[in-house]
Amino acid sequence: MSMQGPQTKALFEKARQYIPYGVNSNFRYWGDDDTLVIQRGQGAYIWDADGKRYIDYRLAFGPIILGHAHPKVNQAVAEAIQNGTLFAWTTPYEISLAERIVRLTGVDKVRLTNTGSEATMHALRIARAYTNREKFIKFEGQYHGQVDYFMFSTASTPARALGSRRSPISSPTTSGIPRDIHKYVINLPFNDFEAVERTVKDQWGDIAAIIVEPLLGNAAGILPEPDFLEHLRKLCDEYGIVLIFDEVKTGFRIANGGAQEYFGVRADLVTYAKAMGNGFPIAAIGGKEEVMMTVQPGATAHGGTYSGNVAGAAAADAVLAILETEPVIETIWQRGEALMKGIDGILRDAGIPHVVTGLPPIFSIMLGSDEAPKDFRGYLQTDGELYEAIAMELIARGVMPDSDGREPWFLCAALSEDDVAETLNVFSDAVKAVKKA
Numbered sequence: 396m397s398m399q400g401p402q403t404k405a406l407f408e409k410a411r412q413y414i415p416y417g418v419n420s421n422f423r424y425w426g427d428d429d430t431l432v433i434q435r436g437q438g439a440y441i442w443d444a445d446g447k448r449y450i451d452y453r454l455a456f457g458p459i460i461l462g463h464a465h466p467k468v469n470q471a472v473a474e475a476i477q478n479g480t481l482f483a484w485t486t487p488y489e490i491s492l493a494e495r496i497v498r499l500t501g502v503d504k505v506r507l508t509n510t511g512s513e514a515t516m517h518a519l520r521i522a523r524a525y526t527n528r529e530k531f532i533k534f535e536g537q538y539h540g541q542v543d544y545f546m547f548s549t550a551s552t553p554a555r556a557l558g559s560r561r562s563p564i565s566s567p568t569t570s571g572i573p574r575d576i577h578k579y580v581i582n583l584p585f586n587d588f589e590a591v592e593r594t595v596k597d598q599w600g601d602i603a604a605i606i607v608e609p610l611l612g613n614a615a616g617i618l619p620e621p622d623f624l625e626h627l628r629k630l631c632d633e634y635g636i637v638l639i640f641d642e643v644k645t646g647f648r649i650a651n652g653g654a655q656e657y658f659g660v661r662a663d664l665v666t667y668a669k670a671m672g673n674g675f676p677i678a679a680i681g682g683k684e685e686v687m688m689t690v691q692p693g694a695t696a697h698g699g700t701y702s703g704n705v706a707g708a709a710a711a712d713a714v715l716a717i718l719e720t721e722p723v724i725e726t727i728w729q730r731g732e733a734l735m736k737g738i739d740g741i742l743r744d745a746g747i748p749h750v751v752t753g754l755p756p757i758f759s760i761m762l763g764s765d766e767a768p769k770d771f772r773g774y775l776q777t778d779g780e781l782y783e784a785i786a787m788e789l790i791a792r793g794v795m796p797d798s799d800g801r802e803p804w805f806l807c808a809a810l811s812e813d814d815v816a817e818t819l820n821v822f823s824d825a826v827k828a829v830k831k832a
């Protein structure tokens with residue numbers, strides 16, 4: 396059965412005439428029959444072109460932290476753009492936003508940019524320029540954006556392409572990447588203390604950075620084991636390597652100060668995007684004074700026509716002002732805990748082995764085993780097909796997580812206790828429907 400009603404189908408067919416596969420990001424393509432056209436969003440809900448309402452747990456892959464079409468954020472942007480949008484000079488919005496980011500996250504300095512991919516690309520360049528080294532370590536199943544260097548052994552990579560655990564292969568996720576780039580990328584299994592230590596001790600003179608999503612935000616929210624992030628910090632300190640936290644998904648979501656605050660480990664560079672703009676395009680690279688000052692004009696390039704644009708900066712300034720003054724994360728945390736607990740109970744009662752992992756504002760469900768995977772290889776052993784079957788039943792009933800279990804459930808502050816109760820009822824029905832089938 397198609398997810399598309401008649402209006403959605405007609406619009407999507409038109410989309411396909413002009414836009415390759417009808418989407419402007421391949422992650423949005425669910426096939427010709429199941430790709431939706433969304434008409435509007437409000438608070439925790441979105442409506443498709445046929446007027447069908449969904450409680451939204453995809454939240455645009457994470458950015459919507461307050462809720463769709465938040466009135467204060469929209470008003471701040473509407474007012475700001477009356478006086479122009481881009482000047483190729485610094486604006487007061489950028490100054491106010493940078494001050495807030497520094498206050499909330501504890502970084503010393505911050506540069507603005509537009510997307511997560513730009514932020515991680517620049518962070519890697521800064522790390523290379525700072526250390527005068529070229530290689531970097533990332534972890535399997537992590538996604539750091541569309542930059543060629545990062546498109547190896549991401550969450551889209553199948554198990555057979557990862558190679559052996561002792562000798563992982565940096566496997567390209569896409570066609571179109573120059574073959575030799577893999578020489579600069581070292582992929583290791585997440586939470587593997589020994590593999591990181593061995594690699595750093597062997598190759599430290601070539602390694603500019605370790606870039607890590609502090610929790611696997613693109614692979615089911617798998618958490619770092621106790622002391623893993625501290626271990627990375629210690630190795631980076633010892634061997635002069637720049638530690639980059641990619642907080643594009645965790646920043647301004649798991650705590651106002653992100654993963655640095657939640658896990659109590661400080662990185663040298665941190666990338667932010669998604670939640671800071673509640674859906675407006677804005678991102679940031681923050682970090683320690685000495686490392687950030689590497690972007691010296693004429694020495695190390697960081698630029699962008701739209702970096703710090705008025706719409707994005709005004710939006711993010713308004714979002715962070717709300718985070719500073721209202722219990723946004725606390726509310727999301729409570730709703731997320733109730734959902735995780737409720738889902739755990741439903742799956743237990745249904746006799747389906749499972750693990751609910753991640754943190755309440757960004758959590759995931761893995762099926763097929765009661766043992767929590769500690770890395771992406773472990774995730775690939777779980778029953779993704781059963782998860783997808785349940786997710787599709789949820790979506791048919793108006794509750795929308797991603798159908799791919801690697802993508803976590805995201806929560807926004809507009810989600811009410813009633814929405815949580817409705818979600819759990821629907822979840823129970825969806826599980827029953829799948830068991831029956």
Ligand SMILES: Cc1ncc(COP(=O)(O)O)c(C=O)c1O
Pocket residue numbers: 456509510511512513515538539540541608612613641642643644668669
């Ligand atoms: C951890 C992480 N880093 C970077 C990116 C890239 O961000 P963007 O899609 O804004 O370029 C993403 C996107 O999902 C992400 O999850």
